[in-house]
Amino acid sequence: MTYREVLDNKSIAVSTSESPDMPGLGLQAEHLRDAMTEIARHTLALGAKLVYGGDLRTDGFSNLLFELAARYRRDTINPRKLGVTNYLAWPVHIRQEPEQLDQASADLEGVAELRLLDINGKDLDLKERHNLKTHQPTEPEWALGLSSMRHKMLAETDARIILGGRVDKFMGDMPGIAEEALHSLQAKQPLYVMGGFGGCARDVAEEIGVLEPNSVREWPGRDKFNSFKGKKLNNGLSAEENRVLASTPHVDQAIVLILRGLTKANLGSQGGMTA
Template sequence: MAPEQQRTDLLPPDSLRSKQLGLSVSESPDLGRLGLQDSHFRMTLGELARTVIIAGGSLYYGGHLQPGGITNFLIEELHRYGRRDRPLKVCLAWTVHRAMSQDQIAEQKELLGLFGEIHFLSRDGDRLDGPVDEPVADDPSADESAHSLTGLRTYMTANTSARIVIGGKRAGFQGDMPGILEEVLFALERKQPLYLAGGFGGAALDAIRSLRPSYAEWFPPAQDAPAQDQRLLKGLERIEEAVAAEQWDGFENGLSEDENRLLAASYRPSEIAALVGRGMGRLIGA
């Protein structure tokens, strides 16, 4: 192994202190086709969380607080690493926390404890002092859901400096486009480094195929795939427009072309985490 790789594969303790990384992740529809299971997906999330948390960084994740979900999985991982300075920032869109009762919110705050904190957001994505003390509202319109989710992603992008992307739905999503694509779009507009892990397929691989087509040749589209959601196609089109306007495609992330190509295809948890750590380490040392 080259000396530089030895230096950057593992991030030194506290090297990411005060660094805030966005985590864009949701279930991929391609797991079965790739011969992978949800356990492989979650092992990768665990390795990525470990890489960032042990190096002193913080993770921003926008999701929900339902049992068995990704947020609860991340909380369980934090309990293993022992950091008690609330490194996980769980960002809740307006329509998400408005569907929760005060008792449900209190229970989740207790579960997070010293390992994380909840950021409650307004319809427009501004941080609130806390949840709204009003009756539960759990039947928002499609427009209100889309608006509040865009506000959530705007807030997370404004409060992070780089983004890790993995998986992502192509259908059955709320919003103007798949959430993964909207978060990639906002990162590109702010010229933030992207770590696009494509080995689990999904919208993350669609974004890679749009940005660097040759990186996605390992996984050709299915011949019998259903027609793609027009919102997904529009999202990919907006990503291409952002790259053209900003002259930035997110791959200026501390990794070489070969390493980014490997990250675009790998499904191995330790390899993905090592590549992300290597890229961040080089950016810090630049």
């Protein structure tokens, strides 16, 4: 079975943010953006949809994916197919004026899908958003809104890739990448841990036994991964392949492994689609 036959019309969630370990690994922010670019380029070319939960910062990963989606649209034989869905959690969009969201949605028409969610993770129409007061969300709003978005993403994706990830200065109850990885593990959704950039993804790999423990830093929720130590990631890769994926600094090698795993994993029959 070819990669395209497996990935066509599948939804792949990607979780990333800057890693505190990157300077020590000789890596810069550009390296993480390059990795995201390569992941997106390969998966989009094979017919998959990328799903991301981010804000609309000019220099953020969402905008990077939008640029790649626009390029994909020019090259695809089906220009009406949208390659990227970006979820805006309640605490993210409620800080912005509705007119800004209108403009962003208009700018992305035909390129990517922008989905606003209410605090419980239900879809919120832009017209409805105009009836809500813009405000700075409280800490409880951040925690519930982000967690609800992550459950929504789990229910509507077939696999997840994580890389990098901060473990401090995060909003919510635990680091975002950790919570998203935990949801995937709990639902037996195929999970691909790229640990070469360090950060939260590397910590998760160590905590679930893919890599030998090498760090002692603590962050909220880390102990919740203990119960998954030694268990399968349902991602089509062997234990050794997962070890390489979680440790290699070479993006090309990681992508080969991810594509191999996606081909072998039983996408759509477990994880979020049945959660």
